Amino acid sequence: MRRPLSFVALALALMLLTASTAIADEPPASPEVAAALQPYFDQHKIAGVISIVADRTGKVHYRNLIGHADVEAGKPIREDNVFWIASMTKMFAGASIMMLVGEGRVRLDDPVTKFIPELNKWMVVEERDDSHLLLKPPVRPVTVRHLLSHTSGLTGSSELQQTTGADSASLKARAISSVTGPLQWHPGDKYKYGNQGMNIAARIVEIVSGQPYEEFLQKRFFDPLGMTETTFWPTEAQIARLAGAYGPNKDGTGYTRGDVGFLTKPWSDRTRRYPEAGGGLFSTTHDIFRYGLMLANDGELEGKRYLSSKAIKELQTVQTGATGVNYSLGYHLRNGMFGHDGAYGTDLSVHPETGMVAIFMVQCTSGDQWAARDLFLKTASQIFPK
Structure with missing residues (x-):
């Protein structure tokens, strides 16, 4: 069947209008x-x-x-x-913890040992030179806030991660193994960017959420x-x-x-x-x-x-x-x-x-x-x- 010319013209007009609208909706560079x-x-x-x-x-x-x-x-x-x-x-580590804080299941100033008791063995480097290393207990506990703000005293990655790879051990294993490397300063005293604190925070998310x-x-x-x-x-x-x-x-x-x-x-x-x-x-x-x-x-x-x-x-x-x-x-x-x-x-x-x-x-x-x-x-x- 032949369509009237006016119908074809109308269809073409609609197609052009649709195309121009799509172009207009495209965000400019x-x-x-x-x-x-x-x-x-x-x-x-x-x-x-x-x-x-x-x-x-x-x-x-x-x-x-x-x-x-x-x-x-x-x-x-x-x-x-x-x-x-x-x-x-x-x-996402920070947001996950804050979601649990909002639910009343975690507080930012909770000691990390509240969730992972094995980490009560953390020690701090008090003195160090070529001939000796003196370790002392931290003057204050490492808190969840310290983990997320890079002020815990932890090194950038755990000794386990340095040996096996960043992602080759579970969060549980990485968290517990953090005690093998001493804290480099007392919690809250200094800032040092790294990943280890985030992984321990993620482990806390697992423990608290059960997932x-x-x-x-x-x-x-x-x-x-x-x-x-x-x-x-x-x-x-x-x-x-x-x-x-x-x-x-x-x-x-x-x-x-x-x-x-x-x-x-x-x-x-x-x-x-x-x-x-x-x-x-x-x-x-x-x-x-x-x-x-x-x-x-x-x-x-x-x-x-x-x-x-x-x-x-x-x-x-x-x-x-x-x-x-x-x-x-x-x-x-x-x-x-x-x-x-x-x-x-x-x-x-x-x-x-x-x-x-x-x-x-x-x-x-x-x-x-x-x-x-x-x-x-x-x-x-x-x-x-x-």
């Missing part, structure tokens, strides 16, 4: 962000990056996808790429938030979408590809690999955005409350005592924002006052990721609608 990051691409310091500047309502004001996820194959970076988010994993740590995260955060690709054990399909980690080659004329040597391969092995609460998660831009929106909305998203207002306030507050370091409970604090970054440059930063949610997804091995991230955040703050 920020020329300011692109210009700020261009030198890092010119010098082969960064191969690919996704940056998001959004507000707490979920509206994305600017989205930049620049460069490649796989330089060798010529694959451009895409929003479905998976990233090793490394130390961004610490945010494996990964199950607690899945049921309390990942599933309800729709974080469908955040995991300690990426599948082979997810690994195929993993953004490559790059830095410049020796003469700076191209890229050299790196790897995630911190974790044990194969990453999909749930039998011999365990959660590394200080830096073991893989995730996507979408999933980090979902988590960032929850933080930006005072612990609530789409009618479901995850963290109380009091808990969110604690996460936005310096917790390192007299050390003078701007760090909270598994959260970095900088320029009025809170969130965390990862070893290869991934970053989530939320501004509680303006409502800005800024996401920077990159896998950079050159050591320039921090300067690039800082420049992005500075630019994002400037272009964010007032």
Whole structure:
């Protein structure tokens, strides 16, 4: 049957209108962000990056996808790429503890030995030189707050982790083995960044909740938030979408590809690999955005409350005592924002006052990721609608 010309014209008009609406709904790229990051691409310091500047309502004001996820194959970076988010994993340890604090099951100033009595054997290095080591009991107990704020006196990783690998022993084994290496100072006296405290905090989550740590995260955060690709054990399909980690080659004329040597391969092995609460998660831009929106909305998203207002306030507050370091409970604090970054440059930063949610997804091995991230955040703050 022949259709009237007017019908065909109407159908074409509707198609064009739909297409133009879809284009209009697509968040624009920020020329300011692109210009700020261009030198890092010119010098082969960064191969690919996704940056998001959004507000707490979920509206994305600017989205930049620049460069490649796989330089060798010529694959451009895409929003479905998976990233090793490394130390961004610490945010979930802090949030998990604060969720249990809100339920009255944990207090930040509880001694760690309340939950893991075996750790009453901790000792502190009082004197040390080439000929002797003097150990004394700590003048105060290590608390949950100390664990999450890197002020416990613990070294960055346990002696067990240093021997077997970051993720090759259970959280229980890692926590108990922490007594084999003495505390480097009395709890609360100094700040030293590391993963060991986060893993012990995750073990406390397991003890209090009666669930494996990964199950607690899945049921309390990942599933309800729709974080469908955040995991300690990426599948082979997810690994195929993993953004490559790059830095410049020796003469700076191209890229050299790196790897995630911190974790044990194969990453999909749930039998011999365990959660590394200080830096073991893989995730996507979408999933980090979902988590960032929850933080930006005072612990609530789409009618479901995850963290109380009091808990969110604690996460936005310096917790390192007299050390003078701007760090909270598994959260970095900088320029009025809170969130965390990862070893290869991934970053989530939320501004509680303006409502800005800024996401920077990159896998950079050159050591320039921090300067690039800082420049992005500075630019994002400037272009964010007032």
